[in-house]
Amino acid sequence: xxxxxxRATARDAKRLTRIVQRxxxxxxxxxxxxxxxxxxxxxxxxxxxxxxxxxxxxxLGFYSLVLSPPELDLMxxxxxxxxxxxxxxxxxxxxxxxxAAGLDRVRVVAHPPAEGFYRSVGAVRTGTLAANPPAVMxxxxxxxxxxxxxx
Numbered sequence: 274x275x276x277x278x279x280r281a282t283a284r285d286a287k288r289l290t291r292i293v294q295r296x297x298x299x300x301x302x303x304x305x306x307x308x309x310x311x312x313x314x315x316x317x318x319x320x321x322x323x324x325x326x327x328x329x330x331x332x333l334g335f336y337s338l339v340l341s342p343p344e345l346d347l348m349x350x351x352x353x354x355x356x357x358x359x360x361x362x363x364x365x366x367x368x369x370x371x372x373a374a375g376l377d378r379v380r381v382v383a384h385p386p387a388e389g390f391y392r393s394v395g396a397v398r399t400g401t402l403a404a405n406p407p408a409v410m411x412x413x414x415x416x417x418x419x420x421x422x423x424x
Contacts, residue, residue, distance in 0.1 A: 274327055274357060278366045281322040281335060283314030288332045289324070292349045298386055305410065306384075312347070320346065323366060325359050336363045338370055344380040345418070364394045364418070371420045381416040388414045395419065 281289065289312040293299075299307040316322070316337075325334040334350035345367060350359045371379050382402050383391050392398070396416040404411050 277326045281317050281324040286314045334359050343376045379418045383414040
């Protein structure tokens with residue numbers, strides 16, 4: 274499968290929002306987190322948002338890197354595109370972007386079911402971020418991904 278990672282544009286907002294809202298990782302107990310959630314054009318223009326684009330321009334996933342303080346703010350891969358290495362490619366790209374910005378680590382406050390994925394790409398758990406009702410009703414793994422500045 275062809276895959277390109279490019280900077281997202283405001284025109285991608287609706288498609289990125291659909292990926293978030295259709296994520297099966299946020300069903301059941303986790304559904305309130307994505308109810309009404311949207312990735313707006315203003316968010317895309319303000320942050321470093323990158324999209325994974327497949328054949329015929331289909332958006333397969335995306336991430337958002339905040340530089341100060343350094344954090345992977347959002348990362349999603351479309352349900353039907355999971356298991357194809359897209360998440361790993363997005364993390365590798367994020368590390369390259371972080372390195373280029375002079376960062377040596379990036380924080381990840383993970384969705385609990387995603388902790389295993391983040392560990393598999395090198396994240397280390399540094400603690401737990403306590404629930405913050407009503408916005409977030411569950412504790413979340415607080416993790417860090419090291420970025421080698423001179424690979």
